[in-house]
Amino acid sequence: MATQQTTTAGRVLVAPSVILLFVWMIVPLVMTLYFSSLRYSLLDPDNVSFVGLQNYTAFLTDPDFLTALYNTLVLVISVLIISVCGGILVALLMDQPVFGQNVLRLMVIAPFFVIPTVSALVWKNLLMNPDSGLFAWIARSLGFDPIVWFTNWPMLSVIVIVSWEWLPFASLILLTALQSLDEEQKEAASLDGAGPISYFGYIVLPHIARAITVVILIETIFLLSVFAEIYVTTAGGPGNATTNIPFLVYKQALLNFDIGGASAGGIIAVILANIVAFFLVRIIGRNLEG
Amino acid sequence: MGSIQLKSVKKAFGAVSVINGIDLGIENGEFAVFVGPSGCGKSTLLRLIAGLEDVTSGQVLIDGKDATNIGPSKRGLAMVFQSYALYPHMSVRGNIAFALKMAGQGADVIEQKVRKAAATLNLTDYLDRKPRQLSGGQRQRVAIGRAIVREPKAFLFDEPLSNLDAALRVQMRVEIGELHNALKTTMIYVTHDQVEAMTMADKIVVLDRGSVAQVGSPLELYNRPNGLFVAGFIGSPTMNMIRGPSAEKRGAATIGIRPEHADISTTAGEWPATVRLAEHLGSDTFVHAEADGIGPLTLRLEGEAPLHPDQRIFVTPREAHLHKFDKDGKRIG
Numbered sequence A: 001m002a003t004q005q006t007t008t009a010g011r012v013l014v015a016p017s018v019i020l021l022f023v024w025m026i027v028p029l030v031m032t033l034y035f036s037s038l039r040y041s042l043l044d045p046d047n048v049s050f051v052g053l054q055n056y057t058a059f060l061t062d063p064d065f066l067t068a069l070y071n072t073l074v075l076v077i078s079v080l081i082i083s084v085c086g087g088i089l090v091a092l093l094m095d096q097p098v099f100g101q102n103v104l105r106l107m108v109i110a111p112f113f114v115i116p117t118v119s120a121l122v123w124k125n126l127l128m129n130p131d132s133g134l135f136a137w138i139a140r141s142l143g144f145d146p147i148v149w150f151t152n153w154p155m156l157s158v159i160v161i162v163s164w165e166w167l168p169f170a171s172l173i174l175l176t177a178l179q180s181l182d183e184e185q186k187e188a189a190s191l192d193g194a195g196p197i198s199y200f201g202y203i204v205l206p207h208i209a210r211a212i213t214v215v216i217l218i219e220t221i222f223l224l225s226v227f228a229e230i231y232v233t234t235a236g237g238p239g240n241a242t243t244n245i246p247f248l249v250y251k252q253a254l255l256n257f258d259i260g261g262a263s264a265g266g267i268i269a270v271i272l273a274n275i276v277a278f279f280l281v282r283i284i285g286r287n288l289e290g
Numbered sequence B: 001m002g003s004i005q006l007k008s009v010k011k012a013f014g015a016v017s018v019i020n021g022i023d024l025g026i027e028n029g030e031f032a033v034f035v036g037p038s039g040c041g042k043s044t045l046l047r048l049i050a051g052l053e054d055v056t057s058g059q060v061l062i063d064g065k066d067a068t069n070i071g072p073s074k075r076g077l078a079m080v081f082q083s084y085a086l087y088p089h090m091s092v093r094g095n096i097a098f099a100l101k102m103a104g105q106g107a108d109v110i111e112q113k114v115r116k117a118a119a120t121l122n123l124t125d126y127l128d129r130k131p132r133q134l135s136g137g138q139r140q141r142v143a144i145g146r147a148i149v150r151e152p153k154a155f156l157f158d159e160p161l162s163n164l165d166a167a168l169r170v171q172m173r174v175e176i177g178e179l180h181n182a183l184k185t186t187m188i189y190v191t192h193d194q195v196e197a198m199t200m201a202d203k204i205v206v207l208d209r210g211s212v213a214q215v216g217s218p219l220e221l222y223n224r225p226n227g228l229f230v231a232g233f234i235g236s237p238t239m240n241m242i243r244g245p246s247a248e249k250r251g252a253a254t255i256g257i258r259p260e261h262a263d264i265s266t267t268a269g270e271w272p273a274t275v276r277l278a279e280h281l282g283s284d285t286f287v288h289a290e291a292d293g294i295g296p297l298t299l300r301l302e303g304e305a306p307l308h309p310d311q312r313i314f315v316t317p318r319e320a321h322l323h324k325f326d327k328d329g330k331r332i333g
């Protein structure tokens, strides 16, 4: 069906959406690039001048930058590990025939539909609050001192909240993969003498490897830009303990009123995301082939 | 060693009884074929023997020992599935070696056994390929290879050839037969195709709605079917069943005559008929005719028969080859 004519017609027809998407992407990028080369402070908006790469050197040499980079990686990697391992466990459990399976599945998936700001607020005020939270109540009932989560374990708290949001996504994708495993393969493996652990390692894991790859790639994209959860709970603190790159950019722009520096930070974040994506696709992308 | 006994084995899924009490013995080294129409419980029976399903009641004995409560991997049986159930991410070598690896055998032993199985099955050149890079026949052979290396007491095959094209099916049929001759291991083979059953079996078990209809050698079933069901199921083209006066005259409710056991004449005979179609196969001619007051008859003549549609003929069954059945469908005499 791919004649010269249909190919041309196809190109003409998709052109508007491609152009729109391209403009949608390129205009903010170019504007950010432009602002990143300016000395542009909101405290002194009339005094704008071209400074070249100075904003970039300032952002990169800022000691906060390395802390933020480290925090970003810790957050992304921890949440990936928790949500993928937890997701496999939840998927394995949900794959068992149990009473009320459908309701159970819906409940497991529910957190994914709660917007990040709301789930962070719920965790902050109803669960982790050291005076009135559920965890504090449990600790006191058992005779322990309540944990002051956001002061003493800030990064862990953020990781817990973000993992809670992403666990359902991972579980759902992995469950779908698990259910596509051929029943006869399971029987063949049991005849071949594979116990539960060998069966999981040799048959199940390779089968869901591709789904795991998809989960990791998609989650990474979103986890690199976690913001609402931090803004609502710790506001990047105490100190810089939970400041990741997006939050650092935000601080630069709206707390320090430095538009030029924030733009440079934004561009650096884009470059970092691309570096991460490049290595991810290199390392695990071959699972997606074939 | 590999004899298998079933003692009043029953299986029900919920309220639905699928296997209604089967007693059966399969001798060591025998090639037994379970045959029957789709849905009669052949696969279920095989899976009960393999241990993939639990019996509802009754016993499965392997080599005289009760195996009813032994897990599938401990029964020492190997199964070849209809879908082959190869592990898609493992190479052919990995697939064949998997059971040995699970049994904790050494790498040298495994490699040696895999090589031997691959040589038997003409798979040596494909050991490093993935299943998806193989043809249907090759996949089938890998599935058999996976069974062979375990040196099982018996092989269980569930319609192993149904995904292959006709030519390959004939070839694999011969190969499985040769394999049985070489290994002399008990084989239980499930099929809905009576031609496969007739050509391969030492012993055929005809199943009908979860019960054994008849057990016997292919020729016993062909020559002395014990009822209408087996008579109609075994043989191709199927036996002609005739009711009415010609049956009553012979003291039966139904008489059966195989297409190859009737004579055709253009001048005189018992059943006048009209030829509807003559299929000329060269070696045989299949004649489809409409007998007056009896209905359609299929006849098989050797060689070329000069018959054409609408021709009037007379059909006479050979008395020695007539099968008589009473009103319950049971064989008489």
Ligand SMILES: Nc1ncnc2c1ncn2[C@@H]1O[C@H](COP(=O)(O)OP(=O)(O)O)[C@@H](O)[C@H]1O
Pocket (backbone or CB within 6 Å): B013, B018, B036, B037, B038, B039, B040, B041, B042, B043, B044, B045
């Ligand atoms: N797991 C199961 N649950 C319920 N019914 C089943 C199950 N497996 C098979 N059956 C039923 O048992 C009958 C026999 O099935 P099967 O043994 O697969 O037949 P065959 O292999 O002879 O075609 C069928 O009616 C089928 O619907």
Ligand SMILES: [Mg+2]
Pocket (backbone or CB within 6 Å): B042, B043, B044, B159
């Ligand atoms: Mg079947």
